[in-house]
Amino acid sequence: xxxxxxxxxxxxxxxxxxxxxxxxxxxxxxxxxxxxxxxxxxxxxxxxxxxxxxxxxxxxxxxxxxxxxxxxxxxxxxxxxxxxxxxxxxxxxxxxxxxxxxxxxxxxxxxxxxxxxxxxxxxxxxxxxxxxxxxxxxxxxxxxxxxxxxxxxxxxxxxxxxxxxxxxxxxxxxxxxxxxxxxxxxxxxxxxxxxxxxxxxxxxxxxxxxxxxxxxxxxxxxxxxxxxxxxxxxxxxxxxxxxxxxxxxxxxxxxxxxxxxxxxxxxxxxxxxxxxxxxxxxxxxxxxxxxxxxxxxxxxxxxxxxxxxxxxxxxxxxxxxxxxxxxxxxxxxxxxxxxxxxxxxxxxxxxxxxxxxxxxxxxxxxxxxxxxxxxxxxxxxxxxxxxxxxxxxxxxxxxxxxxxxxxxxxxxxxxxxxxxxxxxxxxxxxxxxxxxxxxxxxxxxxxxxxxxxxxxxxxxxxxxxxxxxxxxxxxxxxxxxxxxxxxxxxxxxxxxxxxxxxxxxxxxxxxxxxxxxxxxxxxxxxxxxxxxxxxxxxxxxxxxxxxxxxxxxxxxxxxxxxxxxxxxxxxxxxxxxxxxxxxxxxxxxxxxxxxxxxxxxxxxxxxxxxxxxxxxxxxxxxxxxxxxxxxxxxxxxxxxxxxxxxxxxxxxxxxxxxxxxxxxxxxxxxxxxxxxxxxxxxxxxxxxxxxxxxxxxxxxxxxxxxxxxxxxxxxxxxxxxxxxxxxxxxxxxxxx
Amino acid sequence: xxxxxxxxxxxxxxxxxxxxxxxxxxxxxxxxxxxxxxxxxxxxxxxxxxxxxxxxxxxxxxxxxxxxxxxxxxxxxxxxxxxxxxxxxxxxxxxxxxxxxxxxxxxxxxxxxxxxxxxxxxxxxxxxxxxxxxxxxxxxxxxxxxxxxxxxxxxxxxxxxxxxxxxxxxxxxxxxxxxxxxxxxxxxxxxxxxxxxxxxxxxxxxxxxx
Numbered sequence: 001x002x003x004x005x006x007x008x009x010x011x012x013x014x015x016x017x018x019x020x021x022x023x024x025x026x027x028x029x030x031x032x033x034x035x036x037x038x039x040x041x042x043x044x045x046x047x048x049x050x051x052x053x054x055x056x057x058x059x060x061x062x063x064x065x066x067x068x069x070x071x072x073x074x075x076x077x078x079x080x081x082x083x084x085x086x087x088x089x090x091x092x093x094x095x096x097x098x099x100x101x102x103x104x105x106x107x108x109x110x111x112x113x114x115x116x117x118x119x120x121x122x123x124x125x126x127x128x129x130x131x132x133x134x135x136x137x138x139x140x141x142x143x144x145x146x147x148x149x150x151x152x153x154x155x156x157x158x159x160x161x162x163x164x165x166x167x168x169x170x171x172x173x174x175x176x177x178x179x180x181x182x183x184x185x186x187x188x189x190x191x192x193x194x195x196x197x198x199x200x201x202x203x204x205x206x207x208x209x210x211x212x213x214x215x216x217x218x219x220x221x222x223x224x225x226x227x228x229x230x231x232x233x234x235x236x237x238x239x240x241x242x243x244x245x246x247x248x249x250x251x252x253x254x255x256x257x258x259x260x261x262x263x264x265x266x267x268x269x270x271x272x273x274x275x276x277x278x279x280x281x282x283x284x285x286x287x288x289x290x291x292x293x294x295x296x297x298x299x300x301x302x303x304x305x306x307x308x309x310x311x312x313x314x315x316x317x318x319x320x321x322x323x324x325x326x327x328x329x330x331x332x333x334x335x336x337x338x339x340x341x342x343x344x345x346x347x348x349x350x351x352x353x354x355x356x357x358x359x360x361x362x363x364x365x366x367x368x369x370x371x372x373x374x375x376x377x378x379x380x381x382x383x384x385x386x387x388x389x390x391x392x393x394x395x396x397x398x399x400x401x402x403x404x405x406x407x408x409x410x411x412x413x414x415x416x417x418x419x420x421x422x423x424x425x426x427x428x429x430x431x432x433x434x435x436x437x438x439x440x441x442x443x444x445x446x447x448x449x450x451x452x453x454x455x456x457x458x459x460x461x462x463x464x465x466x467x468x469x470x471x472x473x474x475x476x477x478x479x480x481x482x483x484x485x486x487x488x489x490x491x492x493x494x495x496x497x498x499x500x501x502x503x504x505x506x507x508x509x510x511x512x513x514x515x516x517x518x519x520x521x522x523x524x525x526x527x528x529x530x531x532x533x534x535x536x537x538x539x540x541x542x543x544x545x546x547x548x549x550x551x552x553x554x555x556x557x558x559x560x561x562x563x564x565x566x567x568x569x570x571x572x573x574x575x576x577x578x579x580x581x582x583x584x585x586x587x588x589x590x591x592x593x594x595x596x597x598x599x600x601x602x603x604x605x606x607x608x609x610x611x612x613x614x615x616x617x618x619x620x621x622x623x624x625x626x627x628x629x630x631x632x633x634x635x636x637x638x639x640x641x642x643x644x645x646x647x648x649x650x651x652x653x654x655x656x657x658x659x660x661x662x663x664x665x666x667x668x669x670x671x672x673x674x675x676x677x678x679x680x681x682x683x684x685x686x687x688x689x690x691x692x693x694x695x696x697x698x699x700x701x702x703x704x705x706x707x708x709x710x711x712x713x714x715x716x717x718x719x720x721x722x723x724x725x726x727x728x729x730x731x732x733x734x735x736x
Numbered sequence: 737x738x739x740x741x742x743x744x745x746x747x748x749x750x751x752x753x754x755x756x757x758x759x760x761x762x763x764x765x766x767x768x769x770x771x772x773x774x775x776x777x778x779x780x781x782x783x784x785x786x787x788x789x790x791x792x793x794x795x796x797x798x799x800x801x802x803x804x805x806x807x808x809x810x811x812x813x814x815x816x817x818x819x820x821x822x823x824x825x826x827x828x829x830x831x832x833x834x835x836x837x838x839x840x841x842x843x844x845x846x847x848x849x850x851x852x853x854x855x856x857x858x859x860x861x862x863x864x865x866x867x868x869x870x871x872x873x874x875x876x877x878x879x880x881x882x883x884x885x886x887x888x889x890x891x892x893x894x895x896x897x898x899x900x901x902x903x904x905x906x907x908x909x910x911x912x913x914x915x916x917x918x919x920x921x922x923x924x925x926x927x928x929x930x931x932x933x934x935x936x937x938x939x940x941x942x943x944x945x946x
Contacts, residue, residue: 010883017891018879018898020826020866027825113820114811188830188838188892188926237828237892238926270831468890468927631886631929638928663924664835670921674930 004626004683009477009487011470011628013235024237025207026192026267033194034063036249036256036266037116038104039123040275044656045132045341047096048105052124056108059122061115063260066107066252068096074255075221077246079312079344082152085210085217085576086246087278088344090311093252098127099311100341101134101657102275104248109256109264132341134656136282136307142339143305149313149337158302158323160388161330166299170290174366178287178359179723181648182307183280184273184658185348186668189237191273193253196263202229202254207236209244209465211495211502216576217246218254226576231502233495236467241278241347243467244506248276274661278346279649281307281314285359287322295373295381299330302359308337309344318352318359320389324438324583324591325360327384341656347506349636353439353703354643358724361435361707365714374417375434375711376407387589395588395688396695399436402595402617405680406434410597410615419718428601428610431716437704441590441621441686441695442509442582443562445570447500448521450479453553456543458485460521461493463573464514465505469698470628474511475518477625478692482522485542500557503573508592508696509580511624513562515692521558528556563689582689590689592700593619596637596708602716607731609713611641612675614705621695622685633679633701640705642669648725797858799824800868808855815839815850818865826866826895830924837923840896840903841865847903849922866895869902877943878902884939887932893925901937902944910941 016022041048053065076091078084090097092104106123110116133140147157167173187207194205202224208214211231219226236243249266257264268276288301302323306316319333368375383400386393407413415432416422422430448462460479466472472492480487493499503513526536532549534540546554561567562581572579583590599613614637623629646667649658660666679701685693710721713731721730792807799822806821813832818824818841827850830838834852841850842864870876878901881887888894900923904910909919916934925933 011886011888013891014883014886014888015875017888017894018875018882019870020895022891023825024828024892026829027819029820029823029825033820112809112812113816114809118811186926188828188836188890188924190829236890238890240926267829270833270835468888468892470889627886628889631889631927631932634931635889635928638930662833662835663831664833668924668926669928669930670924671930671933672917672921674917674928677931 004623006477006481006624006626008627009473009625012473012476012487022235024189024235025205025233026194026265028194028205030194030196030263032262034109034111034260034262034264035113035116036107036109036253036264037113037120038272039106039108039120039125040272041098041101041103041105043098043127043129044101044134046098046127046129048098049126049128051106055122056119059115059119061111062119063109063111064256065123066093066256068093071255073223074251075223077217077221077251080245080578081315082312085213085220087346088309088311091251092248092276100275100343101655102272104276107252107256109260132656134341134651134653136305136338136340138340138653143336144339146316146335146337151313151315153315155315155317157335158319158331158333158389160328163299163301163330163332166330167288167290167301170298171293172291172367172370174287174289174363174370176287176363176366176722178285178362180283180355180358181725182282183348183643183647184649184666185240185242186663186666187238187240187242190267190270191243191247191249191277192265192267193250194263194265195253195257197258200224200228204229204231204250204254206231206233206250207243208233209236209239209467209506210504211465211497212573212576213504214246214250215497218251221251222254231497233465236465239467240349241351241506244347244504270663271661274649274658274666276343278343278348280348280351281345283318283355285318285355287359287363289363289367291367291371295371295378297326297328297382300328302331302333304333304335305338306335307342307345308339309342310339312344313337314345316352318356321353321356321438322360323389324387325436326382327386328388331388349639350439350699350703353437353699354706357435357437357704358706361704362710362722365433365707365711366720376403376412379403379436390584390589392584392587392589395590396619396621396684396686397591397593398619398682398684399593399595401682402593402619406595406597406615406617409678409680412597419715424601427604429604429716431600431602431712431714433598433708433710433712433715435596435704435707435711437594437596437700438591439508439696439700439703440583441512441592441689442507442580443512443690444503444509444580445559445561445565445573446503446513446517447557447559447570448517449500449555449557450521450525451553451555452525452542452546454543454547456485456489456541458483458490458542459493460490460518461499462514462518463500463502464510465495465502467505469510469632470625471510471514473628474625475514478515478518479522482519483542501574504578507580508699510698511694512690512696515624515694516560516690517558519691520560521556524556524558525554528554585689588688590686590695592621592695592697594700594704596704598708598712600709600712600716602713602731607728609645609726611709614677616679617682618679618697618701619682620697620700621689622693623681623683624694629681629697630679632697634677636701637677637679637705638669638674639702641673641709643702644706644709644724645726793856795856795859797861797863799863800865810854810856812855813851814853814855814858817855818850824865824867828892828895830893837900838893838896840899840923842899842903845906847900866899869898876902878940881936881940881943885932885936887929887936889927889929893923897923897925897933901940904937905941905944910937913938
C-alpha cells in the first residue's frame with residue numbers, strides 16, 4: 001500500500017454516534033407533537049371513491065383525518081428529472097388517484113402513534129379498481145424506446161462504428177441475456193418528517209440527501225415563499241439514493257401541522273417504504289460480444305429493458321456505463337423503458353452501474369472461457385486510454401494497475417482455470433472470479449463559507465450532506481491540512497438550509513463538488529487575511545493571524561463549479577435543483593473504477609453460496625479520508641454481496657405491490673453473510689477533473705461485485721447464473 | 737432468537753404479560769394490543785375494542801438507574817415509550833417488527849428488541865439504553881472499540897449494535913469471529929460495517945473480561 005496523502009483521521013462524529021446522542025431527523029420532539037399514520041391503498045390501481053372517517057374520528061385522541069378532499073390547496077409535486085424536486089410526479093392524497101398498491105390514501109393525525117395507527121385501520125375506503133401492470137412481463141406493461149420517450153433530459157442510444165457487422169464478423173462470440181429483480185435501498189433510518197410552524201415560517205427535520213430540494217419543493221407545493229422554509233438534515237441514517245428527493249409524506253406533514261397548529265411527526269413504516277418510494281428498476285440486458293482469436297473485442301451490442309412507472313420516464317443510463325468498460329472498436333446500444341404501475345423507480349446506489357457491470361462482466365467471463373484465456377488477461381487486453389464514445393482521452397484510468405495489484409493481493413495465480421477443479425477440505429466447491437466496475441466522475445456547483453476566529457477555531461459551512469459516507473470527516477481533514485490547524489479546531493455545518501445552499505448529495509458527486517469549494521474557501525480566507533495586511537506565509541497560527549487583523553473573526557465565501565460549467569449554474573443549486581456535469585468534460589472523460597476478486601465456497605449438495613473472501617482495488621482519485629473511505633468501500637462490497645445473493649423484490653402480478661415488503665423477507669446482508677473484505681486504493685489524484693483530485697467513491701465500490709461473484713460461482717460449479725438475485729434452485733437445477 | 741429471549745423476559749415479569757394478553761383477549765384485541773396494522777380489520781366489521789383495552793396501565797420501572805412511573809397505553813412499545821415519552825432517542829426505529837435490532841436495549845441485563853416489547857411488560861424491571869451504558873465522559877469499552885475500528889458509518893444502527901455487542905460478550909458468545917457474526921446477525925447494518933463490528937466486539941470482549 002502506498003502512503004496516503006491525507007492522514008488517518010478518526011471519524012469526527014463517531015463519539016456522538018456510539019453514545020447515541022447524534023440526533024437524526026425524527027429524533028426531534030418539539031412540544032405538543034402530533035403523530036401521523038397513513039392508510040394505504042389495497043388495490044393495484046384506480047381511484048378512491050369514498051373514505052368513511054366516522055369510526056376513526058370518533059376515536060378519542062384522533063385530531064384529524066386528511067383525505068384528497070382536504071388537500072385541494074396543495075400543488076402536486078414534480079419529478080426530479082422533469083424539473084421538479086420529488087421522486088415522482090404523482091402526489092398521494094393530493095388527488096383521488098391510486099397509481100399503485102400500497103400508496104397512501106389518507107393520513108390520520110392523533111395524540112399518539114398508537115391511536116393514529118388504530119384510526120388509520122378504522123377508515124373504510126371504497127375504490128374503483130382498474131386493470132394494471134405490476135411487472136415488466138404484465139400484458140399491460142408498455143415498452144417505449146428511450147430515445148423516443150418525451151423526457152426533459154433526452155437520452156440517446158450509444159452508437160460507435162458499425163457494431164452489428166463487427167459482431168457478425170467476429171471470430172468468437174457471446175450472446176447472453178441477464179435479468180435483475182427490483183431492489184430496494186432500505187437505509188436503516190426510516191423516511192420521516194417532523195414539521196413545525198412558527199407563524200408563517202416552516203421548519204422541517206428530516207433525514208434527506210437533498211435539504212435544498214425539500215425546501216424549495218415543499219414551498220412550491222404549499223404555495224409559500226422558500227425563504228420561509230428551513231430544512232435541517234445534519235445526519236442521515238443512510239440514504240443510498242432513496243432520500244435523494246422530496247418524498248410523499250413531507251408536504252402532508254407540513255400541511256397537517258399548519259392545519260392543526262401544532263408540530264407533526266410522520267415516520268413512514270418499513271412496509272410502506274416498499275410501496276411508496278423509489279427502487280432500483282428491474283432490468284433485462286442482452287449482451288452480444290465478439291472478439292478476435294487473441295481476445296481483442298471487435299464489437300458489442302447491448303440491449304436494455306428497464307422498468308419505469310407510468311407516471312414518469314425514469315432515465316436508464318446503463319448503456320453510457322456499459323460503453324466505457326473497454327476499448328470496443330464498435331458499440332451499439334438500444335434501451336427501452338417498460339412502463340408499469342409502480343412508484344417511479346429511482347437512484348439506488350450504483351443505480352445502473354451495478355446492473356450494467358453484471359451484464360458486461362458476465363459476458364466477458366463467458367468470452368474468456370470460449371477463448372480459453374485468463375479473465376484478468378482478457379480484461380488487460382481490452383483496456384483503453386480513450387473513451388470510445390466521445391473519442392476523448394480518459395483524465396485517469398488505472399484499471400490495469402487495479403487488476404494487477406488486486407490479482408497479487410488476492411493470490412489469483414493460485415487459481416486453477418478449470419471449472420469445478422478446486423475443492424475445499426469439507427467438500428465445498430471453491431470458485432474464484434474477477435470483474436471490474438466503473439462509475440461516472442461527476443461534479444457540480446457548490447457554495448462554501450468559512451469563519452476563522454481569534455481563538456483558533458474554524459467553522460466551515462458547505463453544501464453537502466453527511467449520510468455516513470464520512471463527508472464531514474473528509475471536509476475537516478482537508479480544512480485542517482490546508483489551513484495548518486488541528487482537526488479538533490474545525491467544525492463543519494452541512495445539510496442545513498439556514499446556511500449556504502444544500503444541493504442534492506448523490507451520484508458520487510458529493511466530495512467531487514464540495515471539496516473544491518472547501519479548498520476554494522480556505523484560499524479565500526488566506527486571501528482575506530493577506531488583504532488585511534497579515535503575513536500568511538510564515539508559521540503564524542491561524543488564530544494569531546485573525547488576531548492581527550484586530551477582529552475577532554474573519555468570514556469568507558467561495559464557490560466552485562465543475563470543469564466547463566458556467567458559474568451561473570450556481571443559480572440552479574441555489575434554488576434546490578440539480579446541476580451536475582460529467583463524465584464527459586471539455587477535452588476529457590472521467591470515471592472511477594473498481595476491480596473485485598471474489599472467492600466463493602459452494603456447498604455441493606445444497607448449492608449454498610458463501611463469500612469468505614473479497615479483495616477490491618479502487619481508482620477513485622485522491623483519497624481524502626483514508627479511514628472513512630475504507631469503511632465506505634467495505635460497505636460497498638457488502639452491498640454488492642447483498643445485491644447478488646440476497647436482494648430481490650417479489651411481486652404477484654395479479655395484485656401488485658411487493659410481497660416481501662419488509663426486512664425479514666427482503667433479505668439484506670447480515671453479519672453472518674460477510675467474511676473477509678480487503679480493500680485498497682490507488683490514491684492517484686486526478687487534477688483535471690477538479691482541484692481536489694477526487695473522482696468519487698460511494699457507488700463505484702459496489703459496481704462489479706455481482707459479476708465477480710457469479711463468475712466465481714461459475715468457476716466453482718460450471719453453472720452460469722444470469723439472473724439476480726442468485727437463488728439456490730438455479731444451482732440445483734443444473735445438477736439434475 | 738429475539739422472540740425466544742422475549743419469552744424469557746415475559747416469563748418472569750409480574751402483571752400483564754404478552755401471554756396473559758394472548759390468553760385473555762379476543763382476536764381483535766390481540767391484533768390491536770400487538771400493534772398489528774391489518775387491513776383484515778377493516779373488512780370484518782366494526783373493530784371497536786373492549787373498553788378494558790383503552791385503560792391506561794401504571795407501569796413503574798428503572799431506566800439507566802432512574803425510576804420512572806408512567807400511565808401507559810397498553811399497546812405502547814417500550815421503544816416508543818423510551819423515545820417519545822422519556823426522550824431517550826438513542827434506541828432507533830428501523831422496522832418496528834423486531835427484524836433489524838436498531839432498537840436493542842437491555843432489560844435486566846438481557847438484550848431485547850424494544851419495538852417488540854410491550855412497555856407494560858417491563859413493570860419493575862431495569863432498562864439500560866445506550867444513553868446509560870457509560871458514565872460521564874468515560875466510554876464503555878464497546879463504545880471505544882466501535883470508534884477504534886470505525887465500526888459504523890451513518891450511526892443509525894450503532895446504539896443497537898453496541899447494546900447487542902455488550903450482551904453478546906456477557907452471554908459468552910464472543911469467543912471467535914464466527915461466533916460473533918452468528919450472534920450479531922439480528923442487528924442489521926445497511927452501511928455494511930460488519931467487519932469492523934466483529935473486530936470491535938472481539939476487542940471489547942478482551943477489555944471487558946480483562
